[in-house]
């Protein structure tokens with residue numbers, strides 16, 4: 001087995017053992033450990049949540065007093081007392097909820113195989129996620145967002161720098177080395193909600 005295949009297999013087994021529906025859960029776990037994203041009792045908005053690994057992870061981190069609003073075009077594969085699912089397309093439907101402590105977005109299109117197209121669509125999703133974060137985070141809130149590296153990333157990072165006091169691009173170990181995904185970690189939203 002090639003080292004990257006072995007690594008994927010390792011995270012898949014770990015996810016199964018820990019009861020997570022996706023190995024993606026380990027990416028947000030690593031980000032939380034390094035940057036301190038979650039706290040007990042928080043309200044979290046999870047964009048592109050299906051099958052539900054990030055929501056599972058956040059659900060544990062915020063505990064029973066916290067709540068997760070999970071949004072996706074596709075149904076979730078998990079059920080949890082503090083996770084509420086809303087099926088919607090974030091590019092077409094309006095999110096009216098606000099007052100979130102954390103907005104997290106692991107959005108990705110169905111991969112077409114044409115890299116330029118997939119990267120372009122993913123950046124549109126990430127831009128929309130940042131807009132949603134801007135309209136639904138409380139002051140001091142955090143934002144974590146997947147980005148396919150390439151055109152458009154700098155614009156998103158620069159816009160985030162105007163809105164948050166801490167902005168960092170990171171690649172968790174649980175992310176495949178050959179994949180071009182990065183995660184934007186933003187802390188302390190600076191604007192007061194009107």
Ligand SMILES: C[S@@+](CC[C@H](N)C(=O)[O-])C[C@H]1O[C@@H](n2cnc3c(N)ncnc32)[C@H](O)[C@@H]1O
Pocket residue numbers: 021022024025047048049050051052053054055071072073074088089090091106107108109110125
């Ligand atoms: C990589 S998966 C997310 C995995 C998830 N974080 C987990 O841990 O299980 C990306 C998700 O983005 C969703 N997605 C893509 N475009 C979307 C859109 N326009 N509106 C809502 N969800 C979308 C897909 O349906 C897919 O479930």
